[in-house]
Amino acid sequence: MAGRVEGKVAFITGAARSQGRSHALRLAQEGADIIAVDIAGPVGSIRMYPPATEEDLAETVRQVEALDRRIVATKADVRDSGALRAALDEGVAQLGRLDIVLANAGVFEIQPALELSDDDWREMIDINLTGVWNTCKVALPHLVEGGRGGAIVLTSSTAGLKGVPNTVHYTAAKHGVVGIMRTLANEFAEHSIRVNSVHPTGVDTVMIQNEKTWGLFTPDDPSPSREKAEPVFRATNALPVPWVDPVDISNAILFLVSDEARYITGVTLPVDAGFTTR
Amino acid sequence: MGKLDGKVAFITGAARGQGRSHALRLAQEGADIIAVDICAQVGSVGYPLATPEDLAETVRQVEALDRRIVASQADVRDSGALTEAVDEGVAQLGRLDIVLANAGIASFGPVTELTDEMWDDMIDINLTGVFKTVRAAVPHLRAHGQGGAIVITSSTAGIKGMGNLAHYVSAKHGVVGLMKTLANELAPDMIRVNSVHPTAVDTDMIHNDQTYGLFVPDKPAAEVTRDEAGEIFQALNALPIRWVDPVDISNAILFLISDDARYVTGVQLPVDAGSVVK
Numbered sequence: 001m002a003g004r005v006e007g008k009v010a011f012i013t014g015a016a017r018s019q020g021r022s023h024a025l026r027l028a029q030e031g032a033d034i035i036a037v038d039i040a041g042p043v044g045s046i047r048m049y050p051p052a053t054e055e056d057l058a059e060t061v062r063q064v065e066a067l068d069r070r071i072v073a074t075k076a077d078v079r080d081s082g083a084l085r086a087a088l089d090e091g092v093a094q095l096g097r098l099d100i101v102l103a104n105a106g107v108f109e110i111q112p113a114l115e116l117s118d119d120d121w122r123e124m125i126d127i128n129l130t131g132v133w134n135t136c137k138v139a140l141p142h143l144v145e146g147g148r149g150g151a152i153v154l155t156s157s158t159a160g161l162k163g164v165p166n167t168v169h170y171t172a173a174k175h176g177v178v179g180i181m182r183t184l185a186n187e188f189a190e191h192s193i194r195v196n197s198v199h200p201t202g203v204d205t206v207m208i209q210n211e212k213t214w215g216l217f218t219p220d221d222p223s224p225s226r227e228k229a230e231p232v233f234r235a236t237n238a239l240p241v242p243w244v245d246p247v248d249i250s251n252a253i254l255f256l257v258s259d260e261a262r263y264i265t266g267v268t269l270p271v272d273a274g275f276t277t278r
Numbered sequence: 279m280g281k282l283d284g285k286v287a288f289i290t291g292a293a294r295g296q297g298r299s300h301a302l303r304l305a306q307e308g309a310d311i312i313a314v315d316i317c318a319q320v321g322s323v324g325y326p327l328a329t330p331e332d333l334a335e336t337v338r339q340v341e342a343l344d345r346r347i348v349a350s351q352a353d354v355r356d357s358g359a360l361t362e363a364v365d366e367g368v369a370q371l372g373r374l375d376i377v378l379a380n381a382g383i384a385s386f387g388p389v390t391e392l393t394d395e396m397w398d399d400m401i402d403i404n405l406t407g408v409f410k411t412v413r414a415a416v417p418h419l420r421a422h423g424q425g426g427a428i429v430i431t432s433s434t435a436g437i438k439g440m441g442n443l444a445h446y447v448s449a450k451h452g453v454v455g456l457m458k459t460l461a462n463e464l465a466p467d468m469i470r471v472n473s474v475h476p477t478a479v480d481t482d483m484i485h486n487d488q489t490y491g492l493f494v495p496d497k498p499a500a501e502v503t504r505d506e507a508g509e510i511f512q513a514l515n516a517l518p519i520r521w522v523d524p525v526d527i528s529n530a531i532l533f534l535i536s537d538d539a540r541y542v543t544g545v546q547l548p549v550d551a552g553s554v555v556k
Contacts, residue, residue, distance in 0.1 A: 182555045185516060185552050185555050186516050186552065186555060186556060189515075189516035189517045189518065189551075189552050189556075190518055192517060192518065194517070194552075201541075237465075238461060238462050238465035238543060238544060239465045239468060239470070239541060239543055240465065240466060240468065241541060244541045248540065248541050251538035251539070252533075252538070252539065252542065254538075255533045255538060255539075260529040260530070260532075260533065261529070261530065261533075261549075262526065263477075263517060263519065263522045263526050263549060263550070263551045264530065264547075264548065264549055264550075265516060265517060265551065265552040265555070266516065266548070266550075266552040266554060266555030266556075267547065267548050269542075269545065269547065270542070270544070270545050271539075271541060271542055272541070272542075272544075273465075273541045273543065274461050274462065274465050274543040274544045276544065277458050277461050277462060277543070277544025277545075278462060278544075
């Protein structure tokens with residue numbers, strides 16, 4: 001049976017691990033070839049979890065190729081639109097077309113608002129907001145020139161719909177992404193290019209599974225852990241689950257980029273176990 | 279293997295239009311169907327509603343897919359009839375997993391010309407009918423302890439206001455309140471509740487003299503062509519299309535009720551060609 005995105009090519013940022021790798025694999029399972037980028041290195045203001053590495057990106061390549069799909073992977077920072085454009089152009093040159101864009105790359109850090117330095121703020125906005133715009137900016141010309149329409153999904157967050165304490169820079173960026181999504185959905189509708197956003201609750205990746213995040217959820221515990229944080233995470237959601245898996249976000253994105261959603265655009269789609277409706 | 283093998287879905291308004299499309303799409307994915315439809319006229323509705331022959335045709339088409347279907351004529355305003363229909367369906371098919379509150383009517387008029395009958399019919403069917411549908415079904419969803427999925431069909435008129443539709447807009451907004459409340463209330467049982475918000479769908483609900491007269495007011499409705507109406511409809515959407523097909527709503531619903539959306543609840547999902555963001 002033909003895959004749901006058979007013969008298409010997807011550009012995915014932040015593809016070295018976690019959600020980005022899951023998206024690459026899920027789309028490859030459904031027949032897409034992949035153009036992958038990741039910074040694969042540290043960001044100064046992000047201290048609470050370790051950065052993705054070049055080995056992580058190589059592992060994504062290995063796993064996509066194991067599915068018999070092609071992948072062109074490049075180490076590139078979403079803040080550097082020149083590097084992003086070069087990576088994408090090279091991918092399109094090799095794979096022949098572009099149909100799908102997943103602006104997934106992002107960072108997270110917990111910090112009370114008044115303790116944020118100017119650099120903390122700037123790096124967050126540069127990566128999680130401007131990086132999303134850079135991704136769209138370099139990809140849209142390929143989609144328009146292709147003349148076959150296309151689908152863009154921007155990864156926002158429940159923090160793109162609701163204010164979440166201790167994350168003002170992250171929450172501002174993730175709300176900003178919704179503005180990009182809504183504007184581009186209108187501006188590129190005439191080209192049948194659809195633009196939507198997904199809004200995950202906590203996803204079971206290193207971005208939340210780290211000591212600082214666990215500690216925020218269990219502030220009175222001197223030795224925080226995943227197990228101790230779990231019931232507190234669970235209490236933030238309506239459904240009785242503490243977090244979702246990366247593949248849950250991938251499945252929502254797969255729906256949005258497939259022909260099953262051919263007329264869905266401009267939509268904010270929470271995958272949040274009811275977090276925002278509680 | 280279907281996405282819904284072994285599951286049973288209760289669908290209101292299943293005789294034709296979107297309801298029939300949902301029944302067939304779910305049956306293609308392995309579900310058995312409990313179908314109800316009023317199969318009769320409602321006084322304040324200015325276009326012909328479904329007939330017993332329409333419902334029989336839905337039965338024929340579901341059975342042609344080798345799935346079972348239990349269909350009854352029942353009005354969503356009649357709690358007793360609804361309860362009887364769903365109880366009988368569960369008795370025959372063994373369980374209930376999915377509920378699609380799809381039945382609905384349309385009528386038009388400036389607020390000062392909306393009669394009490396128009397208002398009451400609309401609220402009774404498009405809002406209270408959804409409540410009665412869910413109330414009759416939830417005990418069956420809870421019975422097996424394996425969770426479930428409810429999708430309520432709202433409208434773009436459940437997100438924004440539209441002239442000449444005060445009663446319809448009120449009802450379609452009202453079901454969003456119902457959806458959000460139920461998403462919370464039923465979450466502990468892993469019963470997910472979401473709404474879909476279609477733009478105009480290519481069914482009898484829009485292709486009739488009443489609707490054409492509203493959209494092309496400078497001409498006798500009987501003389502308005504499908505193409506003339508189509509141009510006006512297209513102006514409502516961001517994507518360059520006139521209307522969506524029933525199957526586009528069915529595909530969105532299929533995503534929401536499938537395990538691909540196992541942690542999606544409390545969500546308003548527009549399938550609206552960008553009408554809301556335009």
